Amino acid sequence: MAARAQLQAWYRHRRERWLVRRDRGDSGAATGITLTPRRVYILPTRPGLGFAVLLLLMLIGALNYNLGLGFALTFFTGACAVADMFLTTRNLVALKLTAGRAAPVFAGEQAQFEVQLHNPTRRDRFAIVIGFDDDASWKSAASAAVSPPPPHPTDVAAGATSAVVLSAPAPARGWLAAPRIRLATSFPLGLFRAWSYWKPARPKLELAILVYPAPETPAPPLPSHGAASEDGHGAVGLDNFAGIRPYQQGDPMRHLAWRQIARHDPALGGQLVTKQFDGGAVAELALDFAELPAHLGLELRLSRMTQWVLQAELRALPYSLRLGAASYGPALGDAHRAACLSALALYEGPA
Secondary structure: OHHHHHHHHHHHHHHHHHHHHHHHOOOOOOOOEEOOHHHOEEEEOHHHHHHHHHHHHHHHHHHHHOOHHHHHHHHHHHHHHHHHHHHHHHOOOOOEEEEOOOOOEEOOOEEEEEEEEEOOOOOOEEEEEEEEOOOHHHHHHOOOOOOOOOOEEEEEOOOOEEEEEEEEEOOOOEEEEOOOEEEEEOOOOOOEEEEEEEOOOOHHHHOEEEEEOOOOOOOOOOOOOEEEOOOOOOOEEEEEEEEEEEOOOOOOHHHEOHHHHHHOOHHHOOOOEEEEEEOOOEEEEEEEHHHOOHHHOHHHHHHHHHHHHHHHHHOOOOEEEEEOOEEEEEEOOHHHHHHHHHHHHHOOOOO
16 A cells, blocks of 8 residues: 555656646746647546457457458447547647636635636537646645545537636635646547646736735724814714723823723733724724734734725725835725735735
C-alpha cells in the first residue's frame, strides 16, 4: 500500500509539473482558449478494454476455424471502435472556453465561477462533463479535507454557447483564482474517454473572484461620531438617548455614562460605558481603521470594518472609510460599498 501511495504521489507530482509548464506556454494567448487536437487526450475506458479483449477473442476464433463471417464481424466491430475514438475526440475539439461573470463573495462563502463553452462549428456537442480537477490545484483553493464537487454534464448546440457555474470554497480574503478546469466526454459509445484541461494564464484578468473579509458576527454597533447634519438625515445620531454600550476607542468623552461608571469600581471588573444615541443628527459616519484597538488583530479589525460598512449601507447612512493612507467617501451606494470592501479585501497592513 505504501509503495502504491508513493507511486500515485510521484505520478501526480510529475503531472502537475507538466501541466504548469504547459499553462506557462499559453501566457501569450488571448482571453479564453480553443481546444485543439493537441490539447485533447484520449484513453480507453474499462468497457473499452473489455471490448478490445472481445475483439481479440473473435479474431482468434476466426483464425482458428478460418471463418470468413468471423473475420467480417471482427473487422466491422473494430472499425466501429475506431470511429468511436474519432467521434469522442471530435466532441471536444474546436470548443472555445472563456470566463464568465464572477461576483465577489465574503470569506467563508462559496465562490461561483462561470465558464462559458462556445461551439462555433455546425456539430452539436453532447455529454460534456466539466468540473475542477481533483488534484493539488483544487486543494490549494480549499482545505485538504474538502473533496471537489461532482462535475457538471452539459450539451452545447451548434453555433451556441452554454454556461456552467462551478463552486469552490473561499476561505480567505483577497483574490481567489479558480482551480484548474477539466473537461471530459465519452460520447457516443463510451469505449474511450477524451479530456482536456484549462487554467487561465492570467487568472486575475480572466477567472478570479475577489473575496471580501467575513463580516464580524456579532459586531459592536456603529461608531456614534461623524459629521453633524443640518437636516437630520441618517439613522445614527446624537439626539435621542438609546441606551448604554461598552466604550469603544474614539468615542467622545462627553458621551461617557459617568453615573454608571461611578457605580462600578474598575478594580472589581467594572468597565467604561458610553451613552448611545439615535435620531438622525449625524449625516456622515466616519469609519477609521486606525481607531480600532490594535490588540484585536488585523483580520478581526478588517471583519469589523466590513460589518460596519454593510450596516451603514443597510441604514442608508452616508459614510467615509479611512484605511491606512487611503480614504473613501463620504458617499453611499453600490459603487462606494464595492470600493470600500475591495480596499478591505486587499489591505496588507502597515509596511
